[in-house]
Amino acid sequence: MARAALPVGVVTMWQQARLLERRLETESAVTLVFEPEDWPGHLAGQHADIRLTADDGYQAVRSYSLAGPVEEGRVVFTVQRVRGGEVSTYLCDDLPVGAYVEVRGPVGGWFVWRGSDTRPVMLLAGGSGIVPLQAMVRQRRALGSRAPFRLLYSVRTPEDVIYAEEMIRPPRGDDGVDRALLFTRRALVGSRRPPERIGFADVTAHGWPAEFEPACFVCGPNGFVEVAAKLLTALGHDPHRIKTERFG
Numbered sequence: 001m002a003r004a005a006l007p008v009g010v011v012t013m014w015q016q017a018r019l020l021e022r023r024l025e026t027e028s029a030v031t032l033v034f035e036p037e038d039w040p041g042h043l044a045g046q047h048a049d050i051r052l053t054a055d056d057g058y059q060a061v062r063s064y065s066l067a068g069p070v071e072e073g074r075v076v077f078t079v080q081r082v083r084g085g086e087v088s089t090y091l092c093d094d095l096p097v098g099a100y101v102e103v104r105g106p107v108g109g110w111f112v113w114r115g116s117d118t119r120p121v122m123l124l125a126g127g128s129g130i131v132p133l134q135a136m137v138r139q140r141r142a143l144g145s146r147a148p149f150r151l152l153y154s155v156r157t158p159e160d161v162i163y164a165e166e167m168i169r170p171p172r173g174d175d176g177v178d179r180a181l182l183f184t185r186r187a188l189v190g191s192r193r194p195p196e197r198i199g200f201a202d203v204t205a206h207g208w209p210a211e212f213e214p215a216c217f218v219c220g221p222n223g224f225v226e227v228a229a230k231l232l233t234a235l236g237h238d239p240h241r242i243k244t245e246r247f248g
């Protein structure tokens with residue numbers, strides 16, 4: 001994923017990026033593939049800033065996680081539409097293929113998984129918080145890493161699952177990645193788990209025990225991150241091994 005030995009967290013200059021492709025993930029989430037002029041490379045978990053400029057010069061900047069490794073100079077984001085949101089609605093609904101935005105990054109040097117790390121990894125995602133965590137899974141696959149991963153993904157309904165294809169039919173190379181989908185509003189027909197927020201039973205059943213000393217990454221909306229991080233510390237995970245990222 002990293003092209004050269006750029007210091008982690010270095011925020012490079014703004015550059016133009018052309019939208020090459022848009023893919024619908026769910027009713028409210030879209031994957032956008034951009035071709036920046038000269039992307040410096042990034043680590044799994046990092047994000048970029050996207051800047052939009054209106055005809056009258058008004059600008060808006062938001063952060064979006066990089067959803068996977070750079071491929072042929074292309075970077076991928078997945079944006080969930082926030083009702084009434086200024087930038088997410090434009091990116092999801094209006095930005096046409098072929099149009100340009102400005103991007104700057106990569107940003108962030110802490111919430112990252114390095115492919116050389118062989119320790120167990122526990123990923124806890126809430127909603128669109130899956131994006132940087134799926135980037136870690138994709139990076140693991142791209143590198144042929146054998147680091148054991150466990151992913152707990154809390155999401156409202158089966159229709160809201162982002163990257164559903166990869167979740168349900170994991171591609172080759174994902175051996176050693178265990179996934180649990182945890183629904184909060186409506187579960188799959190026949191599921192024994194009632195729809196509810198992530199709890200102790202979920203983390204105990206699907207996560208790594210604290211004795212395994214996994215690296216823990218938690219990402220999602222504020223409320224989810226608070227609850228999930230508290231669950232992990234209550235279960236004995238060392239707070240120094242729990243990294244969190246809040247989407248707002």
Ligand SMILES: Cc1cc2nc3c(=O)[nH]c(=O)nc-3n(C[C@H](O)[C@H](O)[C@H](O)COP(=O)(O)OP(=O)(O)OC[C@H]3O[C@@H](n4cnc5c(N)ncnc54)[C@H](O)[C@@H]3O)c2cc1C
Nearest residue numbers: 062063064065078079080082085086087088128131247248
């Ligand atoms: C490091 C980082 C990485 C991020 N990565 C992603 C990503 O990969 N995919 C993604 O979809 N988003 C991501 N976000 C969130 C993103 O930056 C924006 O906050 C989000 O798209 C909303 O922007 P907006 O302009 O549409 O909404 P705004 O116009 O800024 O806000 C409109 C209203 O929605 C509320 N709101 C803002 N953000 C959220 C939110 N995330 N959830 C619920 N309500 C919100 C605001 O309080 C406000 O009331 C990330 C945020 C951070 C900090």
